[in-house]
Amino acid sequence: MGVLRTVRSVIRFKKPVFSPQKRRLSKAANVGDLRLIAKRRLPGGIFDYFDGAADDEVTYTRNSSDFDKIVFRPRVLVDVSHIDTTCSILGKAYDLPVILGPTGFTRIATSDGELAVARAAARLNLPYTLSTLATRSIEEVGAASTATKWFQVYVWRDRGIVKAMLDRARDSGFTSIMLTVDTAILGRRERDVRRGFTLPPKIGLDTIIDGLRHPRWTWDFLTHEPITFANVAEHADKDGGTAVSLSQYINDQMDPSVSWEDIAWLRANWNGPIIVKGIQRTEDADLACQHGIDAISVSNHGGRQLDHAPSPVSILSDIADTVAGRAFIICDGGVRRGADILKALALGANACSVGRAYLYGLGAAGELGVDMAIGMLRDELRRAMALAGVRSLSEVNRNLVAWRNP
Ligand SMILES: Cc1cc2nc3c(=O)[nH]c(=O)nc-3n(C[C@H](O)[C@H](O)[C@H](O)COP(=O)(O)O)c2cc1C
Numbered sequence: 222m223g224v225l226r227t228v229r230s231v232i233r234f235k236k237p238v239f240s241p242q243k244r245r246l247s248k249a250a251n252v253g254d255l256r257l258i259a260k261r262r263l264p265g266g267i268f269d270y271f272d273g274a275a276d277d278e279v280t281y282t283r284n285s286s287d288f289d290k291i292v293f294r295p296r297v298l299v300d301v302s303h304i305d306t307t308c309s310i311l312g313k314a315y316d317l318p319v320i321l322g323p324t325g326f327t328r329i330a331t332s333d334g335e336l337a338v339a340r341a342a343a344r345l346n347l348p349y350t351l352s353t354l355a356t357r358s359i360e361e362v363g364a365a366s367t368a369t370k371w372f373q374v375y376v377w378r379d380r381g382i383v384k385a386m387l388d389r390a391r392d393s394g395f396t397s398i399m400l401t402v403d404t405a406i407l408g409r410r411e412r413d414v415r416r417g418f419t420l421p422p423k424i425g426l427d428t429i430i431d432g433l434r435h436p437r438w439t440w441d442f443l444t445h446e447p448i449t450f451a452n453v454a455e456h457a458d459k460d461g462g463t464a465v466s467l468s469q470y471i472n473d474q475m476d477p478s479v480s481w482e483d484i485a486w487l488r489a490n491w492n493g494p495i496i497v498k499g500i501q502r503t504e505d506a507d508l509a510c511q512h513g514i515d516a517i518s519v520s521n522h523g524g525r526q527l528d529h530a531p532s533p534v535s536i537l538s539d540i541a542d543t544v545a546g547r548a549f550i551i552c553d554g555g556v557r558r559g560a561d562i563l564k565a566l567a568l569g570a571n572a573c574s575v576g577r578a579y580l581y582g583l584g585a586a587g588e589l590g591v592d593m594a595i596g597m598l599r600d601e602l603r604r605a606m607a608l609a610g611v612r613s614l615s616e617v618n619r620n621l622v623a624w625r626n627p
Contacts, residue, residue, distance in 0.1 A: 242586040249585070251601075252557045252578045252594055259330075259584030263438055264431040266416040267329050271580045274524035275408035280532065281524025284555030287532040291564045292625045296610030304603045305613035310572055311397060311494050311515060311549060313369060316346045317599055318562060318572040318614060321579055322518075322553055323373035323399065325354030325450075326420055330584045331438075332445035337588035338579060339366035345595050350399055350574075353386065358451040363393025371397040371496070375404060375471075376479045377453075380486070386452055387490050398491050399518065400484075403499030405477040407468040408526035420470070421448045484512045498553065501530055503543040510547040517544070520553035523576050534565055538619065541569020559601025566614060567621040 238244045245262070249255050260268050274281030308318040321342050328334030335357040342349035348369040351362050362370065372390035377383050387398065412418075422428055432439035453474075487495060497509050498518035509517050519540055521530040533554045541550055552570035556562060562573045575598070582594030611617055 242589050246586050246590065246593055249593065251597055252581060255581040255585045255590060255594055255597075256577075258586070259581045259590075262435065263330065263584050264422075264428070264435045266413075266418050266422060266428070266431065267438070268584065269412035269416060270326070270410075270418055271324075271330065271577065271584060273410045273412035274528075275410055275526055276528035278524060278528070280521055280528050280530050283532045283535075284521070284524055285532075285557055285561075286555075287535050288555060288558070288561045288564055290625050291534070291568075291622050293560075293563075293605070293609045294621055294623055295608060299610035299612065301607040301610065301612055303612065304606050306599065306602055306606070308572065308614050310348060310369075313348075315348070315369075317595075317602070318566060318570075319347050319595065319598060320371075320551060320572055320574040321347055321349045321595075322574040322576045323350040323352035323355075323401070324576050324580055325352045326356050326448070327352075327580070327583070328356035328448045329420075329422065329442075330580060331587045332441050333588060334583075335362055336365045337583060338591055339368055339370065341579070341588055341591040341595065342366060342368035344592065345599075347595070348397075351390075351395070353452055354450055356448050356451055358454070359386065359389045359393050359395070361451070363395065370395045371399050373399045373401055373498070374487070375401060375474075376476045376483060377474055378476045382453065384490055387487075389452075391491075391493075397494040397496060397515070398487070399496040399498050400487060401498045401522070402479070403501070403520065403522050403526045404471065404475065405479070406475075407471040408522070408528070409468065410525060420450075481508060481512060484514070488513070496549075496551070498551075499526075500540065501536065503536075503539050506540045506543045506548075510544060514548055516549035516551060518551040518553045518574060519570070520551075520574070523554050534561075534568065537565060537568040537570055556598070559598045559603070560605040562598065562602050563605045563609070563611070563617065564622055566617045567619055569619075 245258055306317050308315055321338055335351060335355050339349045339362045343366045348371055350371040350373050352373045353375040372395045494515035496516040496518055497514050499520050500506050500517045501521060506517055519533040519537060533552045537552055544550055549571050551572050551574050552565035553574040556573050556575050557578060565573050579591045579594050582590030
């Protein structure tokens with residue numbers, strides 16, 4: 222009798238979960254877990270395109286591991302019954318100091334691609350940045366999402382193409398542009414080299430075998446319209462419709478001579494905030510301020526460009542001292558935990574931008590996975606704030622953190 226009573230009091234049957242996506246996500250506790258699910262679900266070449274970085278991936282690794290070199294200096298006996306993560310980004314109020322950064326060719330994770338991420342941004346009240354090399358067009362994203370939308374600019378050799386994209390972005394409700402300045406030529410992502418990765422993926426025997434091992438991805442890929450660089454689709458033969466390696470495409474199309482003088486051209490053609498993405502030295506942060514730039518993104522392109530560039534978090538405080546309030550500062554790279562966001566803010570960032578964190582979610586379970594990835598960062602940030610004795614982002618300052626001795 223006693224045994225039965227004890228068994229009855231402890232036994233719990235889980236409700237069955239019928240959605241395969243929800244079932245897949247049910248065991249994920251953090252963004253790292255979403256990465257592993259995405260790795261299982263996507264063909265190897267696709268996962269490596271998202272996950273990989275330049276050369277030895279030293280910068281890629283340090284972007285995240287440098288966050289681990291920072292310790293919190295928590296305060297105790299602070300009333301943390303209300304935690305406030307709201308903030309202002311370029312004059313607008315948001316629920317979290319997080320921006321969904323630009324990622325090219327998002328549709329190879331799932332057919333909705335950029336639309337899924339932009340819709341998630343609207344639900345989460347976060348800005349979304351559409352890449353020039355997106356696989357859903359400016360107009361499609363403009364219509365699909367009520368989020369604040371920014372457009373990431375690569376400067377084409379033909380400025381007419383850039384001008385046309387800026388006009389389209391303005392007409393589709395995009396409010397800011399983000400000029401990426403670390404891509405004069407494309408870094409060498411050796412995982413892509415080894416796999417012979419092209420955009421769109423070439424269908425060879427190895428792709429077919431990989432596709433058979435990932436039937437859900439393959440079905441989604443084959444039953445939707447072909448993937449192209451949707452924003453430049455009208456420029457025949459340069460639209461990604463034919464398989465090319467990404468580096469060949471970028472090196473053919475982008476202008477490696479872009480310099481600070483081109484900022485004036487952008488100003489003349491864009492009536493709104495300009496963000497410069499890819500600042501890695503105090504001198505360039507200062508120049509950006511002198512050129513009237515509204516925001517800088519301290520970034521090394523997620524380690525995909527110059528290997529051995531410094532991690533954003535390691536140079537943030539020097540850059541924040543140089544900028545001294547003249548521009549909004551975004552920390553871009555390596556964020557995998559809410560605590561990383563809190564550390565970046567303590568060192569002088571005003572917000573963080575994420576790339577892979579949401580891509581892992583997208584690869585793991587589409588739009589739901591993006592919601593989940595950002596939800597995890599949000600919950601972790603709130604928990605880290607409460608445990609560190611910080612009630613609102615306005616209370617975050619350098620006293621909150623210290624660099625751990627080696
Ligand atoms: C698959 C992938 C594609 C990317 N495409 C672009 C792009 O088209 N334009 C751009 O400015 N940055 C691009 N980035 C860089 C991201 O915007 C961002 O700088 C980087 O992902 C930040 O590092 P994280 O992934 O560790 O968050 C890309 C990054 C990844 C992972």
